[in-house]
Amino acid sequence: MKYVPAPLDTYYRGITVHADRAIVWRWLCQMRVAPYSYDWVDNFGRTSPRKLTLGADNLAIGQRILVLFEVVGFERDHHITVQVRPGLRWFWGNTCCTFRVADSDEAEGCRLRMIMTVHDRPSRFAKSTGLYQVRKYLFPWVELVMVHKQFRTFKKLAEKMASEGPSEEAGNARIDRSR
Template identity: 80%
Template structure:
């Protein structure tokens, strides 16, 4: 991965979603608004919105996303790549995630995929305090649980959007206008 130097660990996640790729990608853009996993843990107890936020899909390089990440690459209806903000890498490592939406092999919906790459060389502070060992053990398990919940939530919301708005333009389906 071009954003993360070796040595690295790589984790993969995926789920089938019975909705158009544009609808699923649009829900992924909602990560700019909220995390969509366990809100009581990573959204300060606030529920992630169940409607699409206007403008959330207006992505730009460097934008904050998922609290501790920033956008480093994207292609509309295909992928969003995010990386841990530089000031947080001392603990989280140089972590980069690509959330990809791909056509399903059977033509029924699409696949939502995540590839997470973690640079596995701790900073001095993490080594000196022992925090690296905690992160090294805890991170893969926490990531598995949180992304699993996030993907199930996106699946449910995208499939609901597809059912309720079949005739609307996919990328704008379910958007509540401001005001």
């Protein structure tokens, strides 16, 4: 992978969403605002917004996203690639995720996919303290649960928006301007 050197572990997640690719991508951009998984765990108990936040889709390389990550690449309506911020790699490793929205074989909708690549060489500190073993064996299971919830939330919100009818930027009336 371009951002993560070998040796590495790779994890895949995906879900079919019955909504236009542009709507799903727009909800992915909301990760700049909130995590959309289990808010009581990774959003300090605050509920992730159920309306789009104005400007959240104005992505730029280096922007913070999902607390631990920064944007390293994106293409509107197609993908967002994020990487663990350098100062946090001592524990999380050099982890990179690509969230991709692709056309589906089904008549309506798209596929939301995530490919997570984790550099599997621990820092000396993580290895000497045992933190590496904790991350190595616990992380894939925690990530599975959190991303599964996140994807179901995006699916629900995008499908609801799609059922309300087409509009520019998924409907300005539904954009949360308070953030």
